[in-house]
Amino acid sequence: GAGVSQTPSNKVTEKGKYVELRCDPISGHTALYWYRQSLGQGPEFLIYFQGTGAADDSGLPNDRFFAVRPEGSVSTLKIQRTERGDSAVYLCASSFDRGDTQYFGPGTRLTVL
Amino acid sequence: AQKVTQAQTEISVVEKEDVTLDCVYETRDTTYYLFWYKQPPSGELVFLIRRNSFDEQNEISGRYSWNFQKSTSSFNFTITASQVVDSAVYFCALSEAYNTDKLIFGTGTRLQVFP
Numbered sequence: 001g002a003g004v005s006q007t008p009s010n011k012v013t014e015k016g017k018y019v020e021l022r023c024d025p026i027s028g029h030t031a032l033y034w035y036r037q038s039l040g041q042g043p044e045f046l047i048y049f050q051g052t053g054a055a056d057d058s059g060l061p062n063d064r065f066f067a068v069r070p071e072g073s074v075s076t077l078k079i080q081r082t083e084r085g086d087s088a089v090y091l092c093a094s095s096f097d098r099g100d101t102q103y104f105g106p107g108t109r110l111t112v113l
Numbered sequence: 114a115q116k117v118t119q120a121q122t123e124i125s126v127v128e129k130e131d132v133t134l135d136c137v138y139e140t141r142d143t144t145y146y147l148f149w150y151k152q153p154p155s156g157e158l159v160f161l162i163r164r165n166s167f168d169e170q171n172e173i174s175g176r177y178s179w180n181f182q183k184s185t186s187s188f189n190f191t192i193t194a195s196q197v198v199d200s201a202v203y204f205c206a207l208s209e210a211y212n213t214d215k216l217i218f219g220t221g222t223r224l225q226v227f228p
Contacts, residue, residue: 033214042204042218056214089156099213104158
């Protein structure tokens with residue numbers, strides 16, 4: 001079946017702008033995760049959803065970052081007042097349930113000029 | 114605190130050589146899970162294996178094998194008879210039973226296999 005999909009694949013924006021990154025998980029997966037991967041580093045956890053609720057947002061770096069999953073499927077990561085340091089690949093993953101193996105999407109490469 | 118260390122930043126081998134990627138982890142939890150993911154140039158993380166802390170049996174899947182040793186907190190990955198298609202960045206990751214939501218990744222090992 002279809003894997004995790006993410007749109008856009010690339011996003012270039014200017015400092016101070018607002019961006020939205022979308023994730024469509026594997027059908028039937030109740031758990032959804034966002035990670036951020038900087039150049040030469042491993043992915044770092046941002047937030048985890050179980051169903052519609054954010055069960056763990058301890059990885060969000062500051063209040064400019066926010067994520068939603070209103071119907072328990074598609075999720076949107078929102079970044080306000082983008083900064084150059086936000087430039088990274090944003091990865092989304094999903095799993096059948098909490099604690100199950102996470103399957104990753106192709107990522108969105110965000111570049112803030 | 115939980116931590117994953119992949120000391121090898123980059124490894125280069127010639128096709129058909131065997132290669133071992135090292136992974137050392139730290140955790141205070143007695144129940145945890147270990148993973149390996151492959152990230153080819155396309156960027157998507159591909160799941161390879163998941164092991165729980167109670168299962169120290171080595172695993173073999175085709176040319177891939179994994180050696181889990183709790184005594185040394187290591188979970189090493191060996192590719193036998195490497196191929197050019199194995200070229201990628203490989204990540205080791207850890208999750209703890211009390212917080213299975215969060216994967217803690219190492220910094221990755223870039224493997225280049227030359228023909």
